[in-house]
Amino acid sequence: MGSEPQASAYRPDTKIETIAPWLADAVSAAQFPKHTLRFRNDRWAAAVGLDGLSDAEWIAHFGRFEPLARNLPEPLALRYHGHQFRVYNPEIGDGRGFLFAQMRDGEGRLLDLGTKGSGQTPYSRDGDGRLTLKGAVREILATEMLEALGVYTSKTFSVVETGESLWRGDEPSPTRSAVLLRLSHGHIRIGTFQRLLAFQERDHMEQLVGYCLETFPGGAPPGDAPGRDEPAVILMHQVVERLADLAASWMVAGFVHGVLNTDNMNISGESFDYGPWRWLPKWDPRFTAAYFDHAGLYAFGRQPEAVLWNCGQFAVALRMLTETEPLVAALDRFGPLYQEAMCRRFAWRLGVESRGLEADSALIQAAERRMTESGESPDEFFFNHRGARAAPDGDFGQALNGYAPAAATDDPFWSMDTPPGVLIDEVERIWSDIDQRDDWSALHAKIGEIRELGRNLGAAPEFRHS
Numbered sequence: 105m106g107s108e109p110q111a112s113a114y115r116p117d118t119k120i121e122t123i124a125p126w127l128a129d130a131v132s133a134a135q136f137p138k139h140t141l142r143f144r145n146d147r148w149a150a151a152v153g154l155d156g157l158s159d160a161e162w163i164a165h166f167g168r169f170e171p172l173a174r175n176l177p178e179p180l181a182l183r184y185h186g187h188q189f190r191v192y193n194p195e196i197g198d199g200r201g202f203l204f205a206q207m208r209d210g211e212g213r214l215l216d217l218g219t220k221g222s223g224q225t226p227y228s229r230d231g232d233g234r235l236t237l238k239g240a241v242r243e244i245l246a247t248e249m250l251e252a253l254g255v256y257t258s259k260t261f262s263v264v265e266t267g268e269s270l271w272r273g274d275e276p277s278p279t280r281s282a283v284l285l286r287l288s289h290g291h292i293r294i295g296t297f298q299r300l301l302a303f304q305e306r307d308h309m310e311q312l313v314g315y316c317l318e319t320f321p322g323g324a325p326p327g328d329a330p331g332r333d334e335p336a337v338i339l340m341h342q343v344v345e346r347l348a349d350l351a352a353s354w355m356v357a358g359f360v361h362g363v364l365n366t367d368n369m370n371i372s373g374e375s376f377d378y379g380p381w382r383w384l385p386k387w388d389p390r391f392t393a394a395y396f397d398h399a400g401l402y403a404f405g406r407q408p409e410a411v412l413w414n415c416g417q418f419a420v421a422l423r424m425l426t427e428t429e430p431l432v433a434a435l436d437r438f439g440p441l442y443q444e445a446m447c448r449r450f451a452w453r454l455g456v457e458s459r460g461l462e463a464d465s466a467l468i469q470a471a472e473r474r475m476t477e478s479g480e481s482p483d484e485f486f487f488n489h490r491g492a493r494a495a496p497d498g499d500f501g502q503a504l505n506g507y508a509p510a511a512a513t514d515d516p517f518w519s520m521d522t523p524p525g526v527l528i529d530e531v532e533r534i535w536s537d538i539d540q541r542d543d544w545s546a547l548h549a550k551i552g553e554i555r556e557l558g559r560n561l562g563a564a565p566e567f568r569h570s
Contacts, residue, residue, distance in 0.1 A: 114153030134223025138267025186295030186367030197227030254564025331430030346373025358482030
């Protein structure tokens with residue numbers, strides 16, 4: 105069974121304040137006309153000691169943004185640049201969100217509470233700084249499903265409907281508004297480092313590397329890695345390791361993020377910032393989530409390439425602190441690390457014991473051919489063949505016959521006709537119930553189904569440092 109977040113006492117730790125003078129701007133939240141609590145994630149609130157808040161206290165902190173005790177005295181809008189569809193943009197930063205609080209969980213990790221839709225900041229440009237309620241509902245579904253499928257993801261922590269009418273070109277308008285909080289393992293992006301490079305802030309770059317190494321601890325580079333004792337090189341290796349695993353986790357989940365810009369790449373390796381996401385209705389490497397991605401730059405099958413390209417931009421930024429050779433050596437590890445992660449995660453989701461890199465890679469190739477021929481979605485495929493059951497004819501059946509089940513499939517969950525999923529048609533049905541009748545029952549039922557999936561899949565395998 106999947107591991108539940110462990111309850112912890114509230115332990116504020118505003119470590120960000122040590123670098124905030126050159127990393128962020130103090131801002132204020134918008135004043136909303138209405139505050140209706142729509143979602144509170146008590147299973148993760150317990151992990152940071154906030155599950156005891158009453159609904160009124162919850163709204164005070166996460167709707168009106170009254171500071172939490174002994175936490176940040178005012179919100180911080182973070183500064184960063186980024187490549188957006190591979191075009192460098194120095195005019196971005198937190199435009200409709202801010203860092204609201206920091207605290208430790210029961211494992212000792214420093215976690216951030218960050219907002220989406222909390223109002224305008226110095227980086228809003230022409231935007232209103234708001235979030236649609238539909239966008240908030242979509243983020244709940246994305247983060248819940250990704251968490252169930254073993255992806256290291258931000259958690260939707262809170263959604264408060266705010267009573268404004270918003271106009272959007274990609275939604276029927278006017279549409280309802282909301283403010284969302286996400287619980288994340290940091291908000292330091294590749295684009296954060298790119299901004300320091302642009303302004304040639306070497307001292308701040310060194311400080312940020314140190315902050316990341318301390319806040320997001322990881323393993324040492326391989327023993328033969330050049331420059332392996334340099335802080336910037338250590339961080340480069342850790343980020344490559346994390347992002348190779350992240351890319352593999354999306355692919356095994358059948359998930360299309362949609363907007364893999366460098367400002368959407370978290371140094372912690374955590375998936376976050378969900379906009380035009382989709383789950384695959386069938387196996388199609390060309391499937392694109394964002395309607396504005398006309399060239400298919402961030403299509404499903406190109407996601408590993410996109411993540412590697414972003415790692416390359418991180419290396420460019422770190423060249424301010426070290427030589428090129430050790431950074432390239434770290435980048436060269438991405439391909440092998442990605443393939444190892446694909447095999448590790450694929451076997452886990454299929455519920456079989458790994459047979460090694462060569463056999464597992466062949467199994468994945470046969471599975472992709474099987475999904476292409478059958479038209480099964482990844483959700484259906486993994487569900488139908490969980491634990492090496494129902495081995496079909498053909499290449500995939502032959503490959504699967506050599507595998508032993510790693511997990512039991514006798515739980516009634518695995519006897520359902522169809523697995524839980526969040527394909528776009530179901531997302532739209534859930535939203536229609538909310539929008540037309542203010543009926544939230546389908547959303548809550550779906551969250552329950554997804555969490556049951558996560559419990560039955562169990563905890564995903566983690567990358568092990570050599």
